[in-house]
Amino acid sequence: MSLKAKVFTLVISKNRQRGFLLPVAVFILVVMSVAAIALWRSTIQSSNSTVQELISTQALYAAESGAQAGVGQIFTGADRDAVNAQCDALNLTLNYSVLGLRQCSARVSCSFILSPPSPNDTGSVYVIDSVGTCGTSITAERTVRVDAYLGEEE
Template structure:
C-alpha cells in the first residue's frame, strides 16, 4: 500500500516539476519576434521617407527644367533681334507657382544675365553695340532657374543654369 502511494506521489511530483518549462521559451520567442517586427517597421518607415524625398527631388528637378525652358521661350520666341533679346534678358524675372500634374506644390524663379563677347554686361540702350562698329557681334545669355517643391519636412530645391548665344 505504501509502495503504491509512493509511485503515485512520484508521478505526480515529476509532472508538476516540469510544468512551466515552456513559459520561458514562449517569452523568448515573443521578445525575439517583437524585436524583429520593430526592426522591419523601422526599415519600412525609413524606406518610405527615402522614397518620398526622392520623388520630391525629381519634381524639383523637372520644375527647374520647365522654368529654364519657359525662360528660353520668353527670350527667343518673339524675335531674334539681338538688341531686343538683350533687353528681355536684362528685364527677365519669372516667378511661377506650378499647378500642372506632377509639378504641383512647386515654385520656380527664373532670371537672366547677359554679357557681350568682351565680358561687358549687355546695354540694350546703346545702339552702337549692335551696329558691328564696336566689335561686338555676339551676346551670351545665362538663365538661372531655381525650383522648390514639396512641403515640410520633405522640401527639395534644384537649380539649373542654361547658356545661350545670339
C-alpha cells in the same frame, strides 16, 4: 531506495521544471516583436525614399520648364540690346497648377556676358538659372542652368 523515496524524488524534479516554458515564450515574443518593428521601419523608410525620389523628379521637371520659359521670354527681342534688356529684367516665378507639377514652383533668373568667345565675334552669352521646388512636408529642390548664345549677323 524505498518506494517512498522514489516518489519524493519524482515530485521534486517535477516541481523544478514548472515555469520553464514561460521564459522561452517571453523570449520568443520579444524576438518576434523586435523583428516586426525592424520590418515596419524598413517599409516606412522605403516608402519615404520612393516619395522623395518622385518629388525630386518633379522638381527637376519644374526647373527645366522654368528654364524653357526663361529662354522663351528673353529671346523675344529684335536685337541684342533688346535681348540684353529682357535678360537683365528677368525675375520670373512660376507656380504650376498642371496635374504632374502641383505644389511645384520655379524661380528663373538671367545674366549675360558681353565678352565674345572669339576676337571676330560680337555676340553675347546668356545664362538662365532655374530653381525648381516641389513638395509640402517632403520637399525637393533642383537647379537647371542653360547657356544660350546670340551672335550678331554680318
